[in-house]
Amino acid sequence: MNFTERQQQILAYLRQYGSASLQQLMEFTNSSESSIRRDLTELDKQQLIDRFHGGATLNQPLLSEKSLLEKSDESLTEKQEIMKLAAQHIRYGECIYLDAGSTIIHLIPHIVNKNVTVVTNGLMHVPLLMEQNIETVIIGGKVKAKTQAVIGAKAITQFQQYYFDRAFIGANGFSELQGYTTADSEEATLKQLAIKQSKQAYIVADHSKFGLSQFAKFGDLEDAILITSGLTDAQYEQLEKRTEVLRA
Amino acid sequence: MNFTERQQQILAYLRQYGSASLQQLMEFTNSSESSIRRDLTELDKQQLIDRFHGGATLNQPLLSEKSLLEKSDESLTEKQEIMKLAAQHIRYGECIYLDAGSTIIHLIPHIVNKNVTVVTNGLMHVPLLMEQNIETVIIGGKVKAKTQAVIGAKAITQFQQYYFDRAFIGANGFSELQGYTTADSEEATLKQLAIKQSKQAYIVADHSKFGLSQFAKFGDLEDAILITSGLTDAQYEQLEKRTEVLRA
DNA sequence: TATAAAAATGAATGTTTTTGAAAGAAAATT
DNA sequence: AATTTTCTTTCAAAAACATTCATTTTTATA
Numbered sequence: 001m002n003f004t005e006r007q008q009q010i011l012a013y014l015r016q017y018g019s020a021s022l023q024q025l026m027e028f029t030n031s032s033e034s035s036i037r038r039d040l041t042e043l044d045k046q047q048l049i050d051r052f053h054g055g056a057t058l059n060q061p062l063l064s065e066k067s068l069l070e071k072s073d074e075s076l077t078e079k080q081e082i083m084k085l086a087a088q089h090i091r092y093g094e095c096i097y098l099d100a101g102s103t104i105i106h107l108i109p110h111i112v113n114k115n116v117t118v119v120t121n122g123l124m125h126v127p128l129l130m131e132q133n134i135e136t137v138i139i140g141g142k143v144k145a146k147t148q149a150v151i152g153a154k155a156i157t158q159f160q161q162y163y164f165d166r167a168f169i170g171a172n173g174f175s176e177l178q179g180y181t182t183a184d185s186e187e188a189t190l191k192q193l194a195i196k197q198s199k200q201a202y203i204v205a206d207h208s209k210f211g212l213s214q215f216a217k218f219g220d221l222e223d224a225i226l227i228t229s230g231l232t233d234a235q236y237e238q239l240e241k242r243t244e245v246l247r248a
Numbered sequence: 249m250n251f252t253e254r255q256q257q258i259l260a261y262l263r264q265y266g267s268a269s270l271q272q273l274m275e276f277t278n279s280s281e282s283s284i285r286r287d288l289t290e291l292d293k294q295q296l297i298d299r300f301h302g303g304a305t306l307n308q309p310l311l312s313e314k315s316l317l318e319k320s321d322e323s324l325t326e327k328q329e330i331m332k333l334a335a336q337h338i339r340y341g342e343c344i345y346l347d348a349g350s351t352i353i354h355l356i357p358h359i360v361n362k363n364v365t366v367v368t369n370g371l372m373h374v375p376l377l378m379e380q381n382i383e384t385v386i387i388g389g390k391v392k393a394k395t396q397a398v399i400g401a402k403a404i405t406q407f408q409q410y411y412f413d414r415a416f417i418g419a420n421g422f423s424e425l426q427g428y429t430t431a432d433s434e435e436a437t438l439k440q441l442a443i444k445q446s447k448q449a450y451i452v453a454d455h456s457k458f459g460l461s462q463f464a465k466f467g468d469l470e471d472a473i474l475i476t477s478g479l480t481d482a483q484y485e486q487l488e489k490r491t492e493v494l495r496a
Numbered sequence: 497t498a499t500a501a502a503a504a505t506g507a508a509t510g511t512t513t514t515t516g517a518a519a520g521a522a523a524a525t526t
Numbered sequence: 527a528a529t530t531t532t533c534t535t536t537c538a539a540a541a542a543c544a545t546t547c548a549t550t551t552t553t554a555t556a
Contacts, residue, residue, distance in 0.1 A: 004300065004514095022532080032516045037533080053523070054532065123386070126371050130393050133266065138371070138398055140388025140406050145378050150386055154409070158388050161402070252504090270542080280506045285543080301513070301542065 421460030
């Protein structure tokens with residue numbers, strides 16, 4: 001069973017969204033209606049998708065990544081929306097940093113065709129990145145047991161050697177007063193460095209993190225573009241006085 | 249089974265990137281379309297690759313979906329035996345290096361209570377190490393697609409910063425004449441460094457690797473203690489003239 | 497060393513597969 | 527019923543393919 005690259009892309013898209021219209025797949029893969037149709041019939045024959053009038057859905061949840069991407073999250077679609085918006089900022093061929101964490105992983109399906117190089121401290125991202133054939137560099141250092149994030153002094157020294165076009169970083173809390181915060185101070189140090197070592201940093205956090213402040217601060221609102229969703233207009237306006245905010 | 253240099257190159261390329269287009273292989277090997285095609289048909293006939301329209305992929309018996317330790321190996325118990333013996337050399341509290349690879353992973357269950365610190369370039373080892381609550385440091389650098397081993401220049405520089413009590417390294421071939429060899433030259437560089445940066449290095453390889461020599465050499469027999477099994481007494485004696493050999 | 501035979505190579509050839517577009521049929525929507 | 531959307535079929539162009547052949551390189555033999 002050997003798939004063309006385009007069929008792989010279709011599956012990647014379906015894994016992300018569960019279903020897709022023909023139009024969406026044409027845009028996503030940059031190919032013609034005919035080709036998509038042919039691929040869909042083929043994939044359908046292989047029982048990997050189910051077709052419906054106008055598109056297709058994933059048939060078998062492909063074990064490995066599915067479990068990675070789903071993670072039984074209530075805020076799943078919110079995360080997906082946020083990361084889709086984030087991906088639109090990435091240009092062809094750039095070098096980007098991906099922070100460890102369950103939110104950031106949702107960026108990966110959106111960067112398959114952008115020919116990016118990914119640098120990350122999140123070991124949990126690696127299988128998915130490899131599957132999408134994305135050039136990947138891992139930051140070395142101590143591995144944190146609970147989250148499989150790389151942290152520690154060795155990781156910090158390595159950061160000095162990299163410079164990114166964009167960095168995408170998760171936050172456990174963000175507020176006007178306290179800025180961006182997270183629970184682990186070692187992780188905070190890395191996040192801080194990632195902001196510093198990138199041309200443009202993006203903090204991604206869903207609405208539940210708004211107003212919270214955790215133990216370790218790693219930046220002020222001004223230090224990065226904030227990507228979030230689900231806030232009230234008043235809250236958005238308040239934040240926009242301090243930094244650029246992208247509403248997903 | 250005898251391969252031309254170009255066929256070796258093709259295999260090396262595929263091992264690194266997983267798949268390749270004809271164009272890529274033409275550039276990589278500096279040869280004509282015809283030659284590449286001829287090689288691909290040959291390699292396909294030998295069941296080493298799978299061809300698809302426009303290129304080829306490595307024909308690896310699907311290892312991804314197997315559980316980490318099982319991996320459907322005929323030589324499974326042999327590997328286990330070898331690694332069990334290897335583990336007996338590790339003392340409490342030591343710092344050890346674990347090479348990437350399916351053999352070495354079998355060492356992990358044997359070191360749970362030894363309070364060791366593990367340094368590794370094998371991302372595939374991490375989940376198991378975390379599960380056993382073993383202090384783990386990962387080498388940073390480019391991630392190789394097919395094997396999830398960390399390689400490249402960045403990995404090499406990092407090695408200079410570590411010094412191990414023991415290093416456990418896999419080999420795809422070992423022979424009196426050629427010493428220890430492996431297929432990927434980038435991995436070979438790391439293995440060589442690991443030997444150098446450790447007080448004592450161990451090469452582990454099952455009997456099927458005896459007499460084989462692959463593309464890239466990373467050491468002479470004398471450079472490490474050899475752990476293997478299943479050889480004849482004569483073969484053992486021959487090897488023991490050159491280095492210490494542990495018979496599993 | 498010289499020569500012939502064998503093997504490997506790269507270009508040229510025609511064939512097959514893949515692709516995107518067009519036209520009409522079928523299905524869904526209004 | 528009329529209209530829009532989606533589907534299938536068909537066709538020509540493009541890309542990838544196998545085959546052939548002349549040339550070069552390697553190997554074997556005189």
